[in-house]
Amino acid sequence: MKLKQIIKEQIDHRSITTRKPDRELYKGDDSFEYDDDGNIISGQDKERLGKGSFSVVYPDKEDPHMVKKLGRDVGNKGFNRKKSDFFLEYAKWITDNNLASKNIHFPRIYETSYDEENDIHDYKMERLQPYTSLSSEALWGLAKKYFDRELILKKKWFNERDDQDTNKFNLQVMITDSLDDVLTYKKLDMIRDSELLKAAKLVSSEVNKPSRTWRYDIHSDNVMYRLTSVGPQLVLSDIIY
Numbered sequence: 001m002k003l004k005q006i007i008k009e010q011i012d013h014r015s016i017t018t019r020k021p022d023r024e025l026y027k028g029d030d031s032f033e034y035d036d037d038g039n040i041i042s043g044q045d046k047e048r049l050g051k052g053s054f055s056v057v058y059p060d061k062e063d064p065h066m067v068k069k070l071g072r073d074v075g076n077k078g079f080n081r082k083k084s085d086f087f088l089e090y091a092k093w094i095t096d097n098n099l100a101s102k103n104i105h106f107p108r109i110y111e112t113s114y115d116e117e118n119d120i121h122d123y124k125m126e127r128l129q130p131y132t133s134l135s136s137e138a139l140w141g142l143a144k145k146y147f148d149r150e151l152i153l154k155k156k157w158f159n160e161r162d163d164q165d166t167n168k169f170n171l172q173v174m175i176t177d178s179l180d181d182v183l184t185y186k187k188l189d190m191i192r193d194s195e196l197l198k199a200a201k202l203v204s205s206e207v208n209k210p211s212r213t214w215r216y217d218i219h220s221d222n223v224m225y226r227l228t229s230v231g232p233q234l235v236l237s238d239i240i241y
Contacts, residue, residue: 054085105199128224139171
């Protein structure tokens with residue numbers, strides 16, 4: 001029995017699992033109080049890693065390589081679609097289709113839970129880094145890895161010879177701008193990386209389904225990177241609203 005239990009735990013660790021929500025994590029937190037427009041009103045919390053209009057992210061206390069993302073589908077509270085957290089649908093699409101194991105550019109979600117009483121969705125996810133934290137050299141390397149260099153240099157506001165600070169900001173904008181060109185305007189010829197091209201086609205196909213009401217939300221807070229032994233990998237962490 002003990003061996004079977006060990007094997008089961010190993011299998012569960014690799015797959016998407018459901019669990020009881022971690023109530024202690026958000027107990028007493030005011031992050032889910034709303035203003036009249038449906039935006040989260042958040043207090044000061046030194047442990048929190050990040051916050052959006054509909055969700056907050058905390059470090060996982062047991063694993064430094066993981067985070068807990070807590071969110072609410074405020075669309076169920078009577079707010080309009082622009083005030084709904086579409087990450088819930090995006091995450092479900094990723095986990096239902098096991099996309100993170102098929103393509104490196106999707107976030108890895110290991111556990112999910114839902115607290116119906118408090119309307120809290122709880123995700124245990126890999127801890128990613130904001131791509132804006134990379135140096136200008138690393139950003140330029142990332143840009144050339146994923147996008148066609150000549151098309152990048154045709155952008156009038158980008159100059160490869162700018163000073164480092166200007167270049168860093170321009171490269172940050174260029175990466176999200178290029179992703180927006182690829183997904184929103186279907187300029188797939190800008191991508192030179194086969195895996196990113198596959199990810200873009202998967203997302204584009206899903207967005208274009210009549211049953212979806214998804215739109216792209218591509219900016220510096222919604223695109224992150226995963227650090228690997230072969231350099232940073234771009235991750236489409238939360239690009240839908």
